[in-house]
Amino acid sequence: MRNKILRLVGGRLIAGVGVLWGAATLTFLVLYFTPGDQAQAIVGGENAAPTPEVIAQVTAEYGLDQPWYAQYLSHLGRILHGDLGTSYRLHTPVTQAIGEQAGATLELALAAAVVGLTLSTVVALATAKRRRWIRGIASGSELVIASTPSFWLGILLLTVFSFGLRLFPATGSHGLQSLVLPALALALPIAGVLGHVLREALEEVLDEPFIVSARTRGLADLTVRLRHALRHALVPLITMTGYWVGALLGGAVITETLFTRQGIGRLLLSAVNAKDLPVVLGVVLLSAGIYVLLNLVVDLLYLVIDPRLRDAPATARPAVGGAS
Amino acid sequence: MTVLRVENLRVEFGGSPVVDGISFEVQRGECLALVGESGSGKSVTARTLVGLTGEGSRVGADELTFAGQDLTRLRERDWRGIRGGRIGFVLQDALVSLDPLRKVGKEIAEVLAAHTRLSGTERRDRVVELLAAVGVPEPELRARQLPHELSGGLRQRALIATAIAAEPELIIADEPTTALDVTIQAQVIGLLAGLKNQDRSLLIISHDLAVVARLADRVAVMKDGRIVEHGPTHRVLARPEHEYTRQLLAAIPAEHTKGTRLSGSTGSAGLAGSAGGSTPPVRRAAGDVVVRAEGIGKSFRGPDGKDRAAVQEVSFSLRAAETVGIVGESGSGKTTTARITLGLTEPDSGSVEVHGQGWAGLGSAARRALRRDIQVVYQDTLAAFDPRYTVAKVLGEALEVSGVPRKRRRERAVELLELVGLGVQHLERRPLQLSGGQRQRVAIARALAPEPAVIVCDEPVSALDVSVQAQVLDLLEDVQRETGVAYLFISHDLGVIYHACDRVLVMKDGRVVEEGTVEKVFRTPEHPYTQELIAAIPKLTAA
Numbered sequence: 001m002r003n004k005i006l007r008l009v010g011g012r013l014i015a016g017v018g019v020l021w022g023a024a025t026l027t028f029l030v031l032y033f034t035p036g037d038q039a040q041a042i043v044g045g046e047n048a049a050p051t052p053e054v055i056a057q058v059t060a061e062y063g064l065d066q067p068w069y070a071q072y073l074s075h076l077g078r079i080l081h082g083d084l085g086t087s088y089r090l091h092t093p094v095t096q097a098i099g100e101q102a103g104a105t106l107e108l109a110l111a112a113a114v115v116g117l118t119l120s121t122v123v124a125l126a127t128a129k130r131r132r133w134i135r136g137i138a139s140g141s142e143l144v145i146a147s148t149p150s151f152w153l154g155i156l157l158l159t160v161f162s163f164g165l166r167l168f169p170a171t172g173s174h175g176l177q178s179l180v181l182p183a184l185a186l187a188l189p190i191a192g193v194l195g196h197v198l199r200e201a202l203e204e205v206l207d208e209p210f211i212v213s214a215r216t217r218g219l220a221d222l223t224v225r226l227r228h229a230l231r232h233a234l235v236p237l238i239t240m241t242g243y244w245v246g247a248l249l250g251g252a253v254i255t256e257t258l259f260t261r262q263g264i265g266r267l268l269l270s271a272v273n274a275k276d277l278p279v280v281l282g283v284v285l286l287s288a289g290i291y292v293l294l295n296l297v298v299d300l301l302y303l304v305i306d307p308r309l310r311d312a313p314a315t316a317r318p319a320v321g322g323a324s
Numbered sequence: 325m326t327v328l329r330v331e332n333l334r335v336e337f338g339g340s341p342v343v344d345g346i347s348f349e350v351q352r353g354e355c356l357a358l359v360g361e362s363g364s365g366k367s368v369t370a371r372t373l374v375g376l377t378g379e380g381s382r383v384g385a386d387e388l389t390f391a392g393q394d395l396t397r398l399r400e401r402d403w404r405g406i407r408g409g410r411i412g413f414v415l416q417d418a419l420v421s422l423d424p425l426r427k428v429g430k431e432i433a434e435v436l437a438a439h440t441r442l443s444g445t446e447r448r449d450r451v452v453e454l455l456a457a458v459g460v461p462e463p464e465l466r467a468r469q470l471p472h473e474l475s476g477g478l479r480q481r482a483l484i485a486t487a488i489a490a491e492p493e494l495i496i497a498d499e500p501t502t503a504l505d506v507t508i509q510a511q512v513i514g515l516l517a518g519l520k521n522q523d524r525s526l527l528i529i530s531h532d533l534a535v536v537a538r539l540a541d542r543v544a545v546m547k548d549g550r551i552v553e554h555g556p557t558h559r560v561l562a563r564p565e566h567e568y569t570r571q572l573l574a575a576i577p578a579e580h581t582k583g584t585r586l587s588g589s590t591g592s593a594g595l596a597g598s599a600g601g602s603t604p605p606v607r608r609a610a611g612d613v614v615v616r617a618e619g620i621g622k623s624f625r626g627p628d629g630k631d632r633a634a635v636q637e638v639s640f641s642l643r644a645a646e647t648v649g650i651v652g653e654s655g656s657g658k659t660t661t662a663r664i665t666l667g668l669t670e671p672d673s674g675s676v677e678v679h680g681q682g683w684a685g686l687g688s689a690a691r692r693a694l695r696r697d698i699q700v701v702y703q704d705t706l707a708a709f710d711p712r713y714t715v716a717k718v719l720g721e722a723l724e725v726s727g728v729p730r731k732r733r734r735e736r737a738v739e740l741l742e743l744v745g746l747g748v749q750h751l752e753r754r755p756l757q758l759s760g761g762q763r764q765r766v767a768i769a770r771a772l773a774p775e776p777a778v779i780v781c782d783e784p785v786s787a788l789d790v791s792v793q794a795q796v797l798d799l800l801e802d803v804q805r806e807t808g809v810a811y812l813f814i815s816h817d818l819g820v821i822y823h824a825c826d827r828v829l830v831m832k833d834g835r836v837v838e839e840g841t842v843e844k845v846f847r848t849p850e851h852p853y854t855q856e857l858i859a860a861i862p863k864l865t866a867a
Contacts, residue, residue, distance in 0.1 A: 129379075213421040216374055216413035217435045217486060218404045227434075228423050306425060308472055 004310055008299060016292035021076075023288040027281035028075045032068060034277065039064055041088055041277070084285065085278035089271065094282035097267060102286075105263040108186065108255070109248035111179050116187035117241060120195035124233075125225050128202035139196060146192030154185035154258045171260035182259040186252055190244050197240060201233035208232075234305050242298035246291045325352045327494050327525045328373070331387035335368050335549075338380055342368050344549035350494065355516075355526035357536035357557070359572075360546035361789035362760075366529045369546075370498050373527070374411055375403040391493060409439040412487030416499035418479035422471040428482045429455075429467025432489050439490035454485040458515055476654065477508035484515060488524075495519060498529040505653035505816055510860040513538050531789060533572060534819075534862035537561055545569050575794035577823030579846060586794030586823070614777040614810050615642040615698070620664050620674035634660040635671070636834045642778060645804060647811040649825035649842070651818055651857070657834040658814045662780050665812060666700055667691060679777060696726055699771035703783035705763035709755040715741070715766050716751040719773060726774035740769040743806070745799055761792035765799065772803065780812045785820060797824055818861050822846055830854045 084094035253265035271279035335343035415421035455463035
């Protein structure tokens with residue numbers, strides 16, 4: 001079994017290297033084929049008026065006069081050494097720019113994940129296979145919340161809890177207080193989707209004979225749900241959560257902007273506006289890396305949830321039941 | 325002392341009665357069997373007795389008492405003390421009745437946690453004791469394993485251990501032996517009989533009269549939600565009073581039914597006077613060898629990375645109009661042999677020839693052409709069809725592959741349906757609109773479409789009720805008489821094999837341990853394994 005896990009981790013890491021290589025190549029192509037002079041962009045964009053000597057110096061320093069394959073190799077080499085280039089706009093290394101913002105985004109993404117997972121799990125457990133009207137209310141509200149754009153939800157939350165009740169600050173990224181509203185704005189729509197998926201999966205499981213069997217042992221309904229049904233229904237839930245958290249860590253642009261929070265999302269937004277390509281490409285590489293990592297975590301969680309998969313062939317993934 | 329008393333029990337689902345006023349009682353230390361076919365209401369009755377009838381049901385009864393307690397007045401909280409604590413329940417097929425993600429020991433400990441005051445360590449010890457008590461070898465190891473890591477017999481024992489863990493007065497077992505091989509079945513019946521001797525009461529639900537014959541003191545035969553006959557086991561089996569009981573008993577294939585019809589009908593409708601007439605089915609001469617397997621062997625790589633031989637040195641020949649049975653328990657290599665014969669699995673060694681033509685080295689076109697000569701009918705009639713296809717489309721596709729021109733296909737499809745006792749009215753039905761027996765008839769019709777020389781029947785009647793099984797077995801015989809098709813008939817049911825086959829191969833661990841005519845193999849079995857198998861066949865005589 002240990003071998004199996006090592007094989008899986010090894011396989012995913014090799015695939016991950018492939019993904020990152022692909023992302024790095026893509027970033028190179030973008031830089032290489034961007035219209036306009038790269039040296040000009042490096043020294044300060046269109047508005048700068050560098051002397052020809054400066055341009056020549058930058059061109060030599062960045063190897064811009066080299067043939068494309070040499071440039072490509074040194075591009076990959078720099079990335080390997082953790083050098084993602086320098087921001088055109090901030091004039092600081094891209095790694096530093098991202099590093100300064102990553103903490104706030106990580107905080108927000110994790111808070112939203114915890115809130116979203118808890119909320120959806122509790123609601124799904126409480127409402128699966130209940131009377132028709134209970135399920136109707138639950139799935140109705142989930143549908144409404146899931147189809148509400150998070151910026152609109154954010155504005156509503158701001159209006160009520162910040163401007164109205166003055167419970168939480170409207171802006172900023174310091175302390176738990178400032179985390180509550182943005183985390184909720186991100187978590188609620190996804191909690192609606194996750195809750196729906198989890199309830200469907202639970203309802204499928206609750207019809208299984210081993211559930212009847214557990215009930216014939218005299219277990220309370222809640223025990224049956226928590227101890228027997230939930231674990232089976234977790235597979236589609238963590239699959240979706242993996243993708244969702246990945247997307248969040250790549251930057252929750254709208255939410256961060258709305259709540260004037262620091263974070264990767266806002267960094268990305270201003271970089272795109274300023275045509276600050278190194279930063280944009282740095283965020284692309286970061287996102288790719290995060291997806292590789294999360295995929296690995298999700299795959300390992302499958303093995304924790306369903307021990308049968310440990311004996312199955314390495315390529316097998318659990319069926320995502322009920323995720324419609 | 326009466327443990328359970330049921331008076332005029334009625335259960336409705338959405339307004340239609342499923343159980344329609346039945347009455348019975350179970351005494352202390354007694355075993356009552358409720359016997360019936362699918363849809364008779366027997367399982368619903370069992371679940372009603374533990375308050376788990378199901379969604380959308382309405383239950384009514386003049387009396388429903390367990391150990392003097394009125395079950396109709398129980399609240400959900402009260403039920404929890406009864407379920408598992410005072411009434412143990414064993415569901416059919418432990419593979420799906422044990423939580424596949426939890427260790428077997430935990431499932432048993434769960435009952436102890438709910439109904440006893442034992443501490444965690446005491447529970448662990450008791451789990452091991454219980455597993456040992458139900459005859460599970462190496463109980464400490466087994467308690468730490470997951471259901472799928474146990475064999476079918478061990479799983480069923482573990483499930484029984486969950487039901488008896490809290491020492492309930494009454495044990496209800498719903499089809500406790502259905503999915504098991506015959507020798508394992510005998511062991512589980514022995515285990516249940518042991519419980520009865522400990523002065524506990526048993527209520528056994530089964531479709532199989534022969535199984536309950538060994539166990540039950542009294543039998544109640546259910547049909548369409550009513551009990552049609554009720555009495556001591558030996559009397560019901562020896563002198564059945566109700567017509568339905570007599571039919572059920574007559575439908576069970578066994579030694580004495582050989583050469584007779586099981587379903588009580590005389591020939592299927594289509595055969596009586598083949599309506600189509602224009603193309604009489606090809607009648608093949610008896611005696612020509614149509615399939616010859618020579619020393620076939622096949623290994624598969626196990627999860628531990630070691631090769632395990634599924635089939636070794638298997639040889640047989642099959643002649644036109646002949647039925648050769650392969651009998652053996654799960655894992656004996658029956659299905660791998662069938663797949664190699666069908667050319668679906670490449671053997672590591674040996675060869676199979678159909679009409680003198682081997683599968684090995686054939687190109688895909690030649691392979692497809694040869695496939696028309698050897699068709700297959702499977703056990704699972706629902707999985708065998710695309711649920712969106714109508715019968716007309718299912719047969720049309722088979723006829724198209726067989727090279728029947730488009731404008732002749734409908735006519736030929738009707739002929740095939742009539743050959744299997746269905747008719748033109750079934751053409752537009754979809755699989756879900758047919759009963760299990762009708763689906764198996766369509767599967768046989770589809771297999772007959774290319775006018776094959778051989779049909780491989782892989783457990784063709786194992787999923788069917790005994791009366792439907794009887795009809796399908798009769799049909800297979802009629803079709804053979806009419807067309808001279810040969811059958812390679814795979815089954816774990818020795819009664820079915822004896823009834824349906826001319827010769828039989830007994831397989832164990834991938835090898836043929838004995839072969840010969842069914843009469844010889846069944847009457848004078850030579851190999852110890854065959855003797856064991858035959859001794860384990862449930863007999864229709866009371867315990």
